[in-house]
Amino acid sequence: xxxxxxxxxxxxxxxxxxxxxxxxxxxxxxxxxxxxxxxxxxxxxxxxxxxxxxxxxxxxxxxxxxxxxxxxxxxxxxxxxxxxxxxxxxxxxxxxxxxxxxxxxxxxxxxxxxxxxxxxxxxxxxxxxxxxxxxxxxxxxxxxxxxxxxxxxxxxxxxxxxxxxxxxxxxxxxxxxxxxxxxxxxxxxxxxxxxxxxxxxxxxxxxxxxxxxxxxxxxxxxxxxxxxxxxxxxxxxxxxxxxxxxxxxxxxxxxxxxxxxxxxxxxxxxxxxxxxxxxxxxxxxxxxxxxxxxxxxxxxxxxxxxxxxxxxxxxxx
Numbered sequence: 001x002x003x004x005x006x007x008x009x010x011x012x013x014x015x016x017x018x019x020x021x022x023x024x025x026x027x028x029x030x031x032x033x034x035x036x037x038x039x040x041x042x043x044x045x046x047x048x049x050x051x052x053x054x055x056x057x058x059x060x061x062x063x064x065x066x067x068x069x070x071x072x073x074x075x076x077x078x079x080x081x082x083x084x085x086x087x088x089x090x091x092x093x094x095x096x097x098x099x100x101x102x103x104x105x106x107x108x109x110x111x112x113x114x115x116x117x118x119x120x121x122x123x124x125x126x127x128x129x130x131x132x133x134x135x136x137x138x139x140x141x142x143x144x145x146x147x148x149x150x151x152x153x154x155x156x157x158x159x160x161x162x163x164x165x166x167x168x169x170x171x172x173x174x175x176x177x178x179x180x181x182x183x184x185x186x187x188x189x190x191x192x193x194x195x196x197x198x199x200x201x202x203x204x205x206x207x208x209x210x211x212x213x214x215x216x217x218x219x220x221x222x223x224x225x226x227x228x229x230x231x232x233x234x235x236x237x238x239x240x241x242x243x244x245x246x247x248x249x250x251x252x253x254x255x256x257x258x259x260x261x262x263x264x265x266x267x268x269x270x271x272x273x274x275x276x277x278x279x280x281x282x283x284x285x286x287x288x289x290x291x292x293x294x295x296x297x298x299x300x301x302x303x304x305x306x307x308x309x310x311x312x313x314x315x316x317x
Contacts, residue, residue, distance in 0.1 A: 059137025082163025084173040085112040219257035
């Protein structure tokens with residue numbers, strides 16, 4: 001387990017990312033963008049606040065605006081850090097050297113992903129002061145703040161897994177980046193378009209299509225406080241009209257989103273590991289399959305031999 005997580009790949013990624021001028025510049029631009037969004041919204045509300053006083057709904061409104069823009073920033077930044085982790089090694093002709101080490105394919109893929117997600121997590125944590133200011137305005141619970149940060153983390157993991165998967169498949173970083181952003185755009189806008197189409201085609205659907213819960217905006221929307229969050233039931237059982245009918249409300253939309261994202265992450269990383277796996281990896285699994293196949297062949301031969309001997313004995317009598 002120690003070699004799986006704590007190895008030179010992760011150490012090298014941390015050092016190479018944090019010792020350049022790009023890291024503090026990106027953090028500054030990220031926080032500056034959030035600051036401009038917060039100040040811009042406050043400025044637009046200044047006239048109304050001046051005449052009617054500082055209403056209790058200003059805090060939640062700033063909170064909603066800030067969380068949506070931060071989700072967009074996380075979705076935009078994550079592919080840039082993950083879409084070239086494997087293809088970049090291949091272009092620098094260092095992937096073969098990395099594979100020839102004693103590190104497993106699982107360790108290489110997971111540590112590349114962990115190094116990228118750790119930087120995204122640093123960006124998310126650095127935005128806490130902005131949410132702290134919004135929290136002092138009132139109308140926001142700490143549990144709601146925790147939920148949105150979980151949504152950010154799961155979204156970063158999902159898009160990070162997509163980036164690592166594309167980086168493993170495509171040999172060129174440019175192609176990997178473009179395909180990753182196309183998939184991210186599908187998660188953000190494509191699922192919403194498909195949901196709107198299904199709802200318009202089948203107005204008696206009785207709920208939200210399941211594909212809508214793959215959209216991180218839906219997960220984020222379900223965590224909003226008060227009137228900003230509406231119940232989004234997930235429907236599975238067939239109703240009287242042939243569409244999906246019975247409402248299943250045991251879980252919140254963001255929890256359904258976590259389940260779907262978890263499945264996507266596991267599947268994409270597993271495929272990436274198999275594609276990166278050179279000859280000699282998964283040797284234990286291969287030996288187990290060979291041993292099982294040999295046992296089945298031996299059992300078949302023994303059964304065939306017993307049947308033959310039984311037939312000969314019967315004919316002899």
